[in-house]
Amino acid sequence: MSNQSELPPIYSFPPLYTRQPNGLIRRQQINSWIEIILQYCISQKCWRMTAEGMPVGEPDVTKQSIFNNSSIQRVVPQVFVDEIWSQMCEEGKALGVQDGKRDSSQFYILWRNLDSWASLILQWFESSGSLNQVITIYELSQGDGTADWEFHGMPEALVAHCLKPLCQRNRATLIKDERGIAVATKVV
Amino acid sequence: MDCWHFVEVAPSGQPILREGEKDILIEQVVGLYNDKRKILNCQKGRVFLTSQRIIYVDHLKPTKNSVCLELDDIESIEYSSKFLRRSARLILFLKGGSDRNGSFNREVETVTSSWSCPICMVTNEMEGSLTEHTEPLPICINCGVPADYELIKSSINISKDVNECQTGDENSCPACTFINHPQITNCEICGTRLPTGMAQKRRPQSSRAFKDTRVQLELEQTPAKVDPDRTARFVQVSFRKSDGMLFTQATAKSLEDLKKAGMSTLFNKNLVSVDGVPVNYDYSKELPILETKLNKVGIASLESSRENQLLKNDILFNSALTDLNKLMSLVNDIEALYAGHKAKLIGEGKELQKPLLIIDREKFCNRSSFLDEIARDIYGFAISEFKDNEERIGYGMITLVDLYAMYNKSMRIGTGLISPAEMREACERFNELNLQDLKLTRINGRVLCLASDHSLAFLRNKILSVTESNNGCDLLQLTQFLNQGGSNSWTIGILTEVLQDLIEKGDLVTDEQISGVYYHKNIYWPLQN
Known part of the structure; x- marks a missing residue:
């Protein structure tokens, strides 16, 4: 991401990008991701994201996915990204663009419900x-x-x-x- | 009491045998008696019969209360069978009982007195101290006149025998000629029983000179008055569970062997033949070549019988040669195996371990006692494997699989390998056998490890600190960090399991890369508990 200064330090913690084998840890990991996404969207006034994590709408935003951290060369695998979106929709923090479905290609980000x-x-x-x-x-x-x-x-x-x-x-x-x-x- | 000697016992409860000593039989659950009185702290233990000693190893305090008895000191044995509540016993009569009554001589012998003859002025020497009451009075060696005490009184010079050591200098080993300290009973170099050592031990001054404080025996106090001078010189081994027949027979046999061996050092040692007649030649094993059944009559039958004999002998010799060749190739194989293993061990900078005892399946009447012995052996082996590790960081850990391979490879060649199931059962017995330092631990509920106390926690902390300080580590780095100093004390297998365990506990998180899995300390997602 371009403006990393606005993201929490956990964003450069390499294990964040690997789906953790321990279930309890993984839940917290997903929560961390949700927080990162929300925080990023608030700061960028970004309302929509593609399923790959690219912000949609703002033309001036650099086209890089939030799930791709080039500074430590880590990428979240798509399977895990889907899991994060699904969890986010369940908590009402994201809404599928197509009729609120969880597997849509774009999501509205709801930093308020x-x-x-x-x-x-x-x-x-x-x-x-x-x-x-x-x-x-x-x-x-x-x-x-x-x-x-x-x-x-x-x-x-x-x-x-x-x-x-x-x-x-x-x-x-x-x-x-x-x-x-x-x-x-x-x-x- | 002085017949009992201290015996060194490994923490695993196995006696440390001398060089060249072989164990013959083990008997479980026995008690010891000195003459008729119980030895209170030696009532439950195992007794080992070896080629040189009878060793008692206590069950509760193996390193403190274990004693041994030299077979050389045994005059004869007697067996008394089980009678009502009295358990079967082996009574061992000791040598030197008769020497005991001359308690007066004992003092005298060590002293020499010199006196000068009042007639010819020659200085005479005699054993013992010369006093007014000495009867008969000594006779001068020069003029043959008995001395008169009043006359020689002034010239008497009584001196303690300081030459004691000189006689001791002759305490050389019959096998390797090493001159041992006079009070040592077994050669320091090769472990052979010293003939002078035996003799000396019965000589009173040695028993007076040296009392081994490590032997601590408490005798039962019998109400009956025991005359110390008239105590019979015998000890008893009481078999609490078995009838002890086998042990008795084996003892009798080894005593006999020992006697024979003693004889052979005296006469004609290593003699092959006397006047062309071979010594020790077993005639019964001569080839049965004489054919007695003759089908035909006359010379023809004799001829054919002779031919038959030759043919049979030929076959026999041929098969013998093939057998011999097979045996030789087997021997070569085993030697190569040993040499290879030895080289490997030396390459790792370890000493080659030698088995303490030969634990042979056939020597045990049941599986349980065999496993007990195996357990002790494994314990001893594992402890010694951990030793260098333990000195450095205090903890050791090894998977049962590794231990199994190592143990069978280095200790069980020639005595029959043990099965994995046996190994496991043996390891489960550690606690029962009072072997506390190592425990069978299960990591992740699946991998069995033999670990010393707290080693798991220790390794966990170590891994955590390493991963924290290095900001993420893969397995290879971790192994290198933990095994700094060259020795492979933590195997990859153990590390993988502990890492797995840490991940399951939530202390570590993973970072999977194409180059491998990196482990990080879990700093962001603490688990609540």
Whole structure:
């Protein structure tokens, strides 16, 4: 990775890149990986990653996988990477891009879980006085009104996912276009 | 009491035999009696019959309470069988019982007195001290007149015999002619029993001069009054479990052999033939070549019988020669094997070990006692294997597989190899046999190791510190680090198992590379326990 200074020292610990034979140790190892990924994504404002560990979206990000540490020449084998993703999805810290499936080729990284994002968005609606108005998803993620908020820049599909808990509580209604993709929402 | 001698016993409970001494038989669970009294601290142990001694090895304190009895000191033996609660006994009558009554002479002999004859002034010498009460008075060697005490009183000069050592100088070995210290009973060089040593031991001054403090025997106190002068000179070996017949017979035989050997040193030693008649020639083994069954009559039958005989002899000789050749090639093989192994051991800078005892299957009546003996032998072997290791770092460890190969290769050639199952069973007996230093340990629940106490923990810590200080190590580096100093004290097999164990315990983590597996200390993912 290019900005290693932002990663914890464990990132240059060679055994991190080998699937540990001891089950208890391996669980902790996977947790370490999840933390590294989350920390990296927060610092880079990276919302999506491919299954190989490449950040998606930002054009200026160097195209190198997080699972490949060139400074100590270690690479995590793909089998173990899949195991990490699967564990991450189970804990709700990652979401498959294709319908939330665990074996998709890209993942949304959730450094907050969906409920916490939902309440953050609700908080924005309440503080900005946008209740009972129809707000587009685009406005939410890219609009000037949300620029200071943490969810600014979130991919639109992910915003729709984050609104789902609000819909379940009957606080929000999603307005979909003809292809069934959510385009706007109204929070009451 | 002075017939008992201290015997050196290895920590494994095996007596250390002299050079040239061979063990013959082992009897389990016996007790010792000095005349009729029990020797309290020698009541449970094993007794070894060797070609020179009867050795008692105590079960509880083998290195302290073990004693031996020289076969040379035994006059005769008697066997008393089991009777009601009395167990079978072997009674050994000792030599020199009759010498005991002359307790007065004992003192005198060592002293010489000189006096000068009042008639011819010649200085005479006599054994013993010359006093007023000496009867009869000495006679002058020159003039033959008996001395009068009053007259010679002034010239008497009693001196202790300081020439004792001079007689001792003749204590040379009959086999190798090495001149030993007068009080030694066996040659220091070759272990042969010294004839003068035996004689001297019965001479009172040696028993007075040297008392071995290492022999600590406690006699049972009998209520009956025991007259010390009239104690019978015998000891008893009591067989608690077996009937001891075999042991008795073997003792009788070895005594006889010893007597014979003693005779042969006196007369005609190594004599082959006397007046053309071979000595020691076994006639019974002569070839049975005479054919008595004659089918035909007359000269023809004699001729054919002769031919037959010649033919048979021919066949016999031929087969004998083939057998001999086979034997020779076998001998060569074994020699080569020994030589190869020896060279290897010397190459490793180790001394070649010699078996202490010859543990032959046939000498044991049951499997259990054989295994007990094997266990002691293995213990002794393993301890000596660990010795250089132990001096340096205090711990030793070896897999049973390695030990098995080593033990069979170096100790069991010629006496019958043991099976792996036997080895394992023998190792399991260590605790029962009071052998505490080594234990059979299982690493990872699968590999059996013979390890000294705490060696596993020691090795673990060592590996951890090495991996920590080196920031990751592979097996090769680890082996090199642990075996610094040249000796291969930690084998790769052991290390692999301990590494595996450490990984399972979560103390080490792995880093797999194409070049191999590197081991790192687990610093980031501690296990809660």
